[in-house]
Amino acid sequence: MKRLRFKPDKALGERLIKEARLAREKAKQLPPGKEREGLLRKAHEADIVARIDEWLNSPGLKPPI
Template sequence: MMKRRRLKQSMTLNERLAEEATRCREEARALSPGRRREMLLRRARQDETAMQIEAWLRSPGLRAPT
């Protein structure tokens, strides 16, 4: 059986998502309109949505759905 490699993260999930979203937007800004640019902008939006979901999940007022 293979052992799973453990990796200790140096930044929080939120920090990594914010950094990735910023990097994608900057890279997209340098490109002309096209498929690659749209893909980068979509990835940036997905990262920002993930940040919002993560913040919602960690909020103290979170209640179970009824």
């Protein structure tokens, strides 16, 4: 069976930043509540993962000994 491969058109960090921005924009349109808080949490988590990805891919990162 041939495996389907996916080649992303953008880097992970870029996709996460876009996802966070879209979640924040959608949250602004909602009244305070669980759905809005969920979108804001999702945006915050995407920002954190984007920062971790940036750190892991930085040239100054040294492998553990």
